[in-house]
Amino acid sequence: MCLAVPGKILSVRDVDGDAAGPIAxxxxxGSRVEASLAxxxxxxxxxxxxxxxxxALTILDEDEARETFTSLRLxxxxxxxxxxxxxxxxxxxxxxxxxxxx
Amino acid sequence: MPPRDARSLADEIASTLAGRRVTxxxxxxxxxxxxxxxxxxxLLPPELRLISGPGCPVCVTGQGxxxxxxxxxxxxxxxxxxxxxxxxxxxxxGSLEKQRGRGGDVTVxxxxxxxxxxxxxxxxHQVVFLAVGFETTTxxxxxxxxxxxxxxxxxxxxxxxxxxxxxxMEALLAGGEVPIDGFLCPGHVSVxxxxxxxxxxxxxxxxxxxxxxxxxxxxxxxxxxxxxxxVAGEARVENAYDLAVAEAGNAVARQxxxxxxxxxxxxxxxxxxxxxSGLELKPAYRRYDARVHFGVAEGPDASPPGCRCGExxxxxxxxxxxxxxxxxxxxxxxxxxxxxxxxxxxxxWYKYGRPGGGRGESR
Ligand code: SF4
Numbered sequence: 001m002c003l004a005v006p007g008k009i010l011s012v013r014d015v016d017g018d019a020a021g022p023i024a025x026x027x028x029x030g031s032r033v034e035a036s037l038a039x040x041x042x043x044x045x046x047x048x049x050x051x052x053x054x055x056a057l058t059i060l061d062e063d064e065a066r067e068t069f070t071s072l073r074l075x076x077x078x079x080x081x082x083x084x085x086x087x088x089x090x091x092x093x094x095x096x097x098x099x100x101x102x
Numbered sequence: 103m104p105p106r107d108a109r110s111l112a113d114e115i116a117s118t119l120a121g122r123r124v125t126x127x128x129x130x131x132x133x134x135x136x137x138x139x140x141x142x143x144x145l146l147p148p149e150l151r152l153i154s155g156p157g158c159p160v161c162v163t164g165q166g167x168x169x170x171x172x173x174x175x176x177x178x179x180x181x182x183x184x185x186x187x188x189x190x191x192x193x194x195x196g197s198l199e200k201q202r203g204r205g206g207d208v209t210v211x212x213x214x215x216x217x218x219x220x221x222x223x224x225x226x227h228q229v230v231f232l233a234v235g236f237e238t239t240t241x242x243x244x245x246x247x248x249x250x251x252x253x254x255x256x257x258x259x260x261x262x263x264x265x266x267x268x269x270x271m272e273a274l275l276a277g278g279e280v281p282i283d284g285f286l287c288p289g290h291v292s293v294x295x296x297x298x299x300x301x302x303x304x305x306x307x308x309x310x311x312x313x314x315x316x317x318x319x320x321x322x323x324x325x326x327x328x329x330x331x332x333v334a335g336e337a338r339v340e341n342a343y344d345l346a347v348a349e350a351g352n353a354v355a356r357q358x359x360x361x362x363x364x365x366x367x368x369x370x371x372x373x374x375x376x377x378x379s380g381l382e383l384k385p386a387y388r389r390y391d392a393r394v395h396f397g398v399a400e401g402p403d404a405s406p407p408g409c410r411c412g413e414x415x416x417x418x419x420x421x422x423x424x425x426x427x428x429x430x431x432x433x434x435x436x437x438x439x440x441x442x443x444x445x446x447x448x449x450x451w452y453k454y455g456r457p458g459g460g461r462g463e464s465r
Contacts, residue, residue: 003132003445004238004290004346018253019215020245020358036215038245039294039355050293050346053185053235054213055242057293058352064345 004052006065009045012037026051111322112145118329125151125281126328127274127417129267130288131158131445132316138454140318146325153280153417154447156270156370157288159235160187161415161439161446164369164403167234167263168193174230174261174392175206181224183217184232186210191439192406214246214260221250221258230392233260238290240264240381241355244362247383247390259392262382265368267291268299269379275307280417284310284328286321289343296351297341308337315343362387369403371439372412409438414447421451428452 007026014022021038026049033051037043040056048065049056128134134154137143143152156162172193175182182198189198189210202208207227211217217231233243243260250258267288274280287300292313300311310331314324324342331338341347359381368380383391393399405412408426413419421427421440431437433449440446 004293018249020248020252036213036242036245038358039241039352041354050290052238052290053242054215055245057238057290057355058346058348060346 004050004057006048006050006060007033007035008065009043009047009049009056011045012043024049024056026056106319106323108142108145108318108322111319111326112147115150115322115326115329116147118326118333119147119149120333121149122333123149123151124283124329124332125153126284126286126325127153127155127280127282128286129155129157129271130286130291131161131443131447132290133286133288133314133321134158134447135445135450135454136316137321138450140321142318142321142325143455145322150325150329152286153282153420154414154450155274155285155417156373156415157236157267157291158415158440158443158445158447159239159265160191160443161411162265162270162370162373163188163191163234163263163439164371164400165193165405166369166400166403167261168197169195170393170398170400171230171232171261172196172198172201172206173398174396175201175208176204177228177396179227180396181207181209181220181227181229182232183209183211183220183229185212185234187443187445188232188234190436190442192436192442194401194404214242215249218246218250218253218255218258221255222253225257228257228259228395231258231260232263234263234265236265236267236288236291237294237359238288240363241294241352241358244358247362247387248358250390251387259390259395260383261392262363262380263368264363264381265370266365266379266381267295268303269376270370270373271303272307273373273376273379274416275303275309277416282309282417283332284312284337286324286328287311287313289313289315289347292341292343292347292351294352294355296349297339297347298349299351300339304337304339310337311339313339313341313343313347315345369400371403371415372405373416374403406437411438411440411446411448414440421448422455424448 007028009024012024026035048060221229312324312327363381365378366382410424436442440448
């Protein structure tokens, strides 16, 4: 459940309604996911962040983030039962992925 | 530090140990899985024993919590929103998935904010978010409660089940039943709490603590740092994941948590109630607690007959030593939560640890 994945912020909108912080659109190798910047309010478009369950936990150094991205992806694999912390699957969109273990 | 080749790291671990038997606990379930998946375990010498710890949130959640979630899902007009890995955990009368099959309203969400969105979309429903997880996950729950408050959303509730990692580590050491020479500390919990948070474990209990990332070389690097300390008789905190983890962690995230929650006793599966090891809502936010709103309480913790998850999460038992492992209990027909969760120790051993699938022998 403590999985978190690095992605790059494409854009930031300021506090969205009642949210506890700005909301960013984050790119994870092609799939775009919304993430709250409530814990990293200083993050800007272009920054790499580590995202868990829809929230950016911390800002990452770009070069290191790039380097670890591939190995992290490999390490995280594609769990069938949709662990928390991972953006909802390559299908993209904001729909949660349902468990598919039948 | 420059990335090192896994083989040379493994060789250095072996030469540093020089035959000495050392037991390290990986606290985090994601480490348990990745130590298998990346092949790290198969590179390590036999005298190094790795045991799983209480770091799989789904596994340490008591059965009473699961039962209460199932009970709420059966209430009319209640929607239970949960992270995906909770849905198949067996309770006394079945899992949330079974409850959904019986007509209960259970929805899987990726984020606490998605649960809040559900509440906004369904004003006639009462949405209960299952707030489980460690320090990595807790700030998201706190921020979402603050968002519900700011938006005046009055049909959003949480079932607090968050837990704190360090009290569990200290409880294991105080119990004294498990020989632990050092801790491989969870990477993403540490992003929030900071590497400095392990100092009491290192200093008071004399056990080295090294924060580790999740890829092969990073995990081996951390193991090497631990082994060096154990052999030298040292007990310090080191950080092998400085890419993401700062000594002081993320103070903004911790402030979010402190606004909404305060430490409280918590029930850990088969470990009983550990003092100050969980979080309860502060009085100003208690109206978001589903237990308060619905006037319900958690029943006792229990384990399915024959399931030894409680010992597994305390590092007392390797999964294959459970009589049900791989026979009555498999990922398709899980008996206990350690086989359900993708980061449960039993699931990891089943998938990667059997003969032919890496180092499978239990020692
Ligand atoms: S193998 Fe199954 S029954 Fe045995 S401890 Fe693990 S989850 Fe429980």
